[in-house]
Structures are given as structure tokens and as C-alpha cells.
Amino acid sequence: MIKSNTTFPTKFDAIVVGAGPAGAASAYVLSKKGFKVLLVDRSREAGSKELYGGRIYLGPLKEVWPDLDKKAPIHRWIKKERASIMGKDGRIITIEYNAGRRTSFTAYLPELVRWMVSKAEEEGTIFVDEVVVDELLTSDGKVVGIRSGPDEIRSDVVIDAEGVNRLLLEKLGLVSGPRPEELALGIKEVLKVRKNEINAQFNVDDDEGVAWILMGDITLGIPGGGFIYTFNETISIGIVIHMANAIRAAEAGAINHSFELVENLRLHPYFNKLWKSSDVIEYGAHLTIEDGLSFMPKRLVYPGLLIVGDAAGLILNTGYTVRGVDFAVYSGKLAAEAVEKALSEKEGATEENLKVYEDMVRKSFMYNELKRHRASKELMKDPEFFTKISRIPLKFFSELYEIDKEVPTAYEAFKNACRSEDSGPLSLMFKLWGMVKKL
Amino acid sequence: MKRLRIEELLQRNVWDVGKKPHIEINMDACGSCESKLCVKLCPAGCYTVVDGKVLFSYEGCLECGTCRTVCPQGAVKWSYPRSGKGVYYRFT
Numbered sequence: 058m059i060k061s062n063t064t065f066p067t068k069f070d071a072i073v074v075g076a077g078p079a080g081a082a083s084a085y086v087l088s089k090k091g092f093k094v095l096l097v098d099r100s101r102e103a104g105s106k107e108l109y110g111g112r113i114y115l116g117p118l119k120e121v122w123p124d125l126d127k128k129a130p131i132h133r134w135i136k137k138e139r140a141s142i143m144g145k146d147g148r149i150i151t152i153e154y155n156a157g158r159r160t161s162f163t164a165y166l167p168e169l170v171r172w173m174v175s176k177a178e179e180e181g182t183i184f185v186d187e188v189v190v191d192e193l194l195t196s197d198g199k200v201v202g203i204r205s206g207p208d209e210i211r212s213d214v215v216i217d218a219e220g221v222n223r224l225l226l227e228k229l230g231l232v233s234g235p236r237p238e239e240l241a242l243g244i245k246e247v248l249k250v251r252k253n254e255i256n257a258q259f260n261v262d263d264d265e266g267v268a269w270i271l272m273g274d275i276t277l278g279i280p281g282g283g284f285i286y287t288f289n290e291t292i293s294i295g296i297v298i299h300m301a302n303a304i305r306a307a308e309a310g311a312i313n314h315s316f317e318l319v320e321n322l323r324l325h326p327y328f329n330k331l332w333k334s335s336d337v338i339e340y341g342a343h344l345t346i347e348d349g350l351s352f353m354p355k356r357l358v359y360p361g362l363l364i365v366g367d368a369a370g371l372i373l374n375t376g377y378t379v380r381g382v383d384f385a386v387y388s389g390k391l392a393a394e395a396v397e398k399a400l401s402e403k404e405g406a407t408e409e410n411l412k413v414y415e416d417m418v419r420k421s422f423m424y425n426e427l428k429r430h431r432a433s434k435e436l437m438k439d440p441e442f443f444t445k446i447s448r449i450p451l452k453f454f455s456e457l458y459e460i461d462k463e464v465p466t467a468y469e470a471f472k473n474a475c476r477s478e479d480s481g482p483l484s485l486m487f488k489l490w491g492m493v494k495k496l
Numbered sequence: 497m498k499r500l501r502i503e504e505l506l507q508r509n510v511w512d513v514g515k516k517p518h519i520e521i522n523m524d525a526c527g528s529c530e531s532k533l534c535v536k537l538c539p540a541g542c543y544t545v546v547d548g549k550v551l552f553s554y555e556g557c558l559e560c561g562t563c564r565t566v567c568p569q570g571a572v573k574w575s576y577p578r579s580g581k582g583v584y585y586r587f588t
């Protein structure tokens with residue numbers, strides 16, 4: 058709602074659609090540079106439509122808000138990284154890494170986004186919530202503003218930060234409709250657990266947290282995975298399934314209700330002791346992007362328009378690391394800098410002048426990361442790889458540890474593990490190495 | 497610990513459900529569908545099968561976009577609730 062005491066300008070330098078991390082960052086940076094910015098979101102309150110996994114990398118965020126690590130609503134700094142490979146029969150391999158320095162933290166995205174938006178407002182951004190933007194207005198092939206219901210508002214430039222469901226870009230014909238190959242479904246539960254219980258169960262201090270990824274049977278073998286993140290007084294658990302493979306699994310009758318997967322995780326005997334006396338206090342779902350580069354629109358700028366964050370496909374999802382929030386913020390910052398350059402030119406926000414944004418993105422660490430991890434994306438979507446990578450090590454350790462009389466040598470155990478997957482140790486080693494290189 | 501039904505999970509959330517549905521289903525296209533992927537993949541259980549036909553209720557919708565992505569019939573006319581209605585996330 059627009060507060061009645063604000064004087065509402067009729068024209069803005071920039072309108073930002075969507076107050077997620079990408080939109081909030083671009084509005085903040087632009088306002089700080091002195092531009093008149095309108096930021097709109099469809100939520101009741103900034104952040105209240107946001108849902109993600111739980112861990113954010115600090116580096117890129119600090120370039121926008123240098124005091125974010127001291128001032129923002131951060132829950133815990135990730136101290137322990139855990140990864141589990143899960144088999145069908147209760148066999149599980151878990152590795153743990155105890156981190157040496159603080160590079161990422163957990164935060165509630167609704168809370169953090171609200172903080173980011175308040176920072177933008179402090180710099181002069183006008184933020185209006187409860188606004189569904191129905192359309193980007195165009196005139197002579199140039200985006201000139203937004204329409205929501207009967208209301209039209211104009212600006213020199215529009216920044217599209219609408220996230221993964223790109224209704225506005227689809228309507229303009231700039232991207233095609235959603236493609237299951239490129240998307241994944243995330244489903245999540247938030248469990249209320251006492252702080253000291255979390256600390257004891259996960260062996261961490263008050264401000265230390267755990268980021269835990271799960272692979273294998275937790276998604277019934279559908280490429281994707283599970284996650285567990287610890288917060289001050291809650292634990293987030295969830296699963297992410299690659300949409301195209303989820304469709305195949307549904308068609309084959311392997312999955313009846315997607316929401317059962319996250320309940321399976323909550324009730325799983327290996328994990329449920331960690332949140333014995335917990336209560337589910339929130340449940341939700343959100344789409345995410347499986348393959349950023351192919352989701353990326355052909356161009357990131359059009360006359361009068363820049364595309365940032367998820368909408369631009371700028372998210373890295375390697376299977377063991379998700380970097381969406383920091384990429385979103387960073388792309389918002391680059392877009393704001395490009396707008397400043399473009400608006401200082403005589404012709405304003407022409408495609409020519411906005412093109413610097415595309416160049417900045419291409420030269421940035423984000424684009425580089427997306428390219429570097431491209432091959433692994435293909436691999437993570439392959440159900441066969443997915444099954445193999447979990448079964449062989451599980452078999453190996455079961456051979457090694459579950460003994461009756463004789464202890465096998467490591468080589469014997471390895472040989473048997475390979476045999477169980479119908480390959481010789483050598484050919485398998487080559488295959489696995491080929492796979493690992495791509496990771 | 498006991499398994500929660502989808503209704504029980506959705507009840508844990510804060511909601512302000514709008515009076516008008518924000519998603520519309522083209523029943524002609526929907527009726528001829530075999531796979532009924534929406535029923536299996538919607539994380540809120542908004543799609544159910546009654547007498548072989550798919551029924552849709554928008555009330556528990558999490559606004560995720562799965563149904564519009566998976567519907568093989570293109571029968572889902574999808575949009576967002578107006579005026580901040582719908583789900584209100586706090587801890588996600």
C-alpha cells in the first residue's frame with residue numbers, strides 16, 4: 058500500500074519489478090546514486106513470498122552492503138558442511154567438513170529481504186507492496202513503464218527482477234514459457250527446535266550453523282537432493298527435484314505426491330533424532346532453476362529494460378552448492394551501475410547504452426561460474442549417474458564394514474562394489490573419473 | 497512423530513486467502529488428460545481426482561508455478577493473487 062503521506066511522483070528514473078534480493082539490491086544502489094526509484098512487489102510485506110533453502114554466501118553481498126555481516130538479520134555462520142549419500146536400505150555415508158573461516162550464513166529470506174528493502178528506502182527508494190504488475194508497458198519498441206490493473210506508471214528504465222516465474226517477460230515474448238528441463242521444484246518445512254537442542258544435536262555454538270546436503274534415495278532417485286540448514290531456533294529441511302525427471306517419475310508411477318518426500322525426510326530414522334521434539338511451523342514450495350545458462354534470456358537488455366537475478370538465469374546450482382541470493386544481489390548491483398551509465402548519456406536507456414550491463418555480467422565471476430559448472434549440470438540431471446554415484450560407494454562401505462567373519466581388503470570390497478554395478482573395477486574407475494572431472 | 501497430511505502442513509502457515517481464484521483451469525483441455533501430473537506434483541495438493549476428473553481448489557496454493565510448468569494440456573491459466581493475498585511466509 059502507498060502510505061498516504063508520501064508524495065507520489067508521476068514519473069521515475071527507474072521502476073524495479075519484484076523486491077527479492079535482486080530487485081532490492083538494484084533499488085538500493087540506484088537510490089544511493091541519487092536516482093528516483095520505485096520498487097514494487099506483489100507481497101503483503103516485503104519478503105513474504107520468498108522461499109529458498111537457507112544458506113547465503115557473504116562475499117558479493119558485502120560489495121553492496123559493507124556492514125551487512127554486522128547489521129543484517131543473520132542467524133548462524135556455517136561452520137559444518139555435511140553431505141550424505143543415502144541408499145534404499147538405510148545405508149548412509151556422511152562426510153563432514155569443519156570450516157576454517159566464515160564465508161556463508163543462514164538467514165530467513167523474508168527477514169533478510171525486508172532488511173534490504175529498508176536499506177533501499179533509507180536511500181530514498183519508494184517501495185510499494187501488494188502490487189501485482191500485470192504488464193511491462195511498451196511504446197515504439199521500448200519499455201516505458203508498468204501497468205497494474207488500471208494503473209500505469211512510467212519511468213526511463215525498468216528493471217525486471219520478477220524471479221523464476223517470468224510472466225512479464227513471457228507476455229512481452231522475450232522468453233518462452235517454463236521448460237521442465239530447466240527447472241526444479243523445492244519443497245520445504247521449517248521445524249521449531251530449542252536453541253540449545255540444536256547446538257547439542259549438531260555440536261555447534263550459538264552462532265554456528267550446519268549446511269547439509271543429501272543425495273540418493275531421499276528423492277526416490279529423482280535427480281535433485283535434500284537439504285538441512287540450522288537457524289537460531291529452527292531447522293529447515295527440504296527436497297529439490299529436477300522437474301523433467303519428476304515428470305518422468307510421476308508418469309512411471311514412482312511418485313504419487315511430491316509433498317510426501319519432505320515428510321519422508323522429517324520422519325527418516327537417521328535424521329529424526331536431530332529434531333525429536335520439533336514442531337512444523339511453516340511449509341512451502343518454490344521453483345528454482347536447474348540450468349542457469351539455458352534459462353538465461355537471449356539478451357539481458359532491451360530498449361528501456363534490464364533483467365536481473367533468477368529472471369536472468371543468474372543462479373548456480375551445482376548439486377552441492379546453491380548460489381542464487383548472492384548472484385541476484387550482484388546482478389542487481391551491476392544493473393544499477395549500467396543504468397547510471399546509460400542515463401548519463403544523451404540518448405538515455407537505449408539498448409546500445411544499456412548493453413554495458415550484458416558486458417559486465419559476461420565478465421563477472423557469475424558468468425564464469427555458470428560456464429565452469431555447465432558439464433556437471435548435465436551430469437546431475439542424468440538419473441543413471443545419480444544412481445551409480447550413490448550405489449557404488451554405499452556397496453563399498455557395506456562390504457568393508459558389515460562383516461561376519463572375514464574382513465575384506467579394500468580392493469576386494471571395491472571389486473565387489475563394482476561387480477554389483479556390472480562393471481569391472483578398471484572400466485568403472487575410468488567412468489567415475491570422467492564423471493568426477495566434470496564436477 | 498507422525499506423518500502429517502497435506503492439509504495439516506498447510507495449516508501451519510499464515511494465510512489471507514482471496515475471494516477470487518487466481519488460477520483458472522480450462523476444463524475442456526483438462527478432461528482429456530491421462531497423466532494428471534498436477535495431482536502428483538503440486539506440492540500443496542490443490543489438484544485432486546474425484547470420479548476420474550481433476551478438481552482444483554486454489555485456497556492452499558503456494559504460488560510456486562509447478563502446475564503451469566508440468567500441465568501437458570496447457571490448461572492452467574496461472575497468475576498471482578491480488579492485493580498481497582495468498583500465502584505469507586515468515587521463516588523460509
Ligand SMILES: Cc1cc2nc3c(=O)[nH]c(=O)nc-3n(C[C@H](O)[C@H](O)[C@H](O)COP(=O)(O)OP(=O)(O)OC[C@H]3O[C@@H](n4cnc5c(N)ncnc54)[C@H](O)[C@@H]3O)c2cc1C
Nearest residue numbers: 075077078079099109110111112190220243366367381382
Ligand atoms: C528450494 C530452493 C532452495 C534454494 N536455496 C538457496 C540457497 O540455499 N542459497 C541461495 O543463495 N539461493 C538459494 N535458492 C535460490 C534463491 O532463492 C534465488 O536465486 C533468489 O531468491 C533469486 O532472487 P530474485 O530477486 O532474482 O528473485 P526472487 O527472490 O524470486 O524475488 C522475486 C520477487 O518478485 C516478486 N514478483 C514476481 N512477479 C511479480 C509481479 N508480476 N508483480 C509484482 N511482484 C512480482 C515476487 O513476489 C518476489 O518477491 C534456492 C531456491 C529454492 C527454490
Ligand code: SF4
Nearest residue numbers: 538557558560561563
Ligand atoms: S502454483 Fe504450485 S501450489 Fe499452486 S496450484 Fe500450482 S502447483 Fe499447486
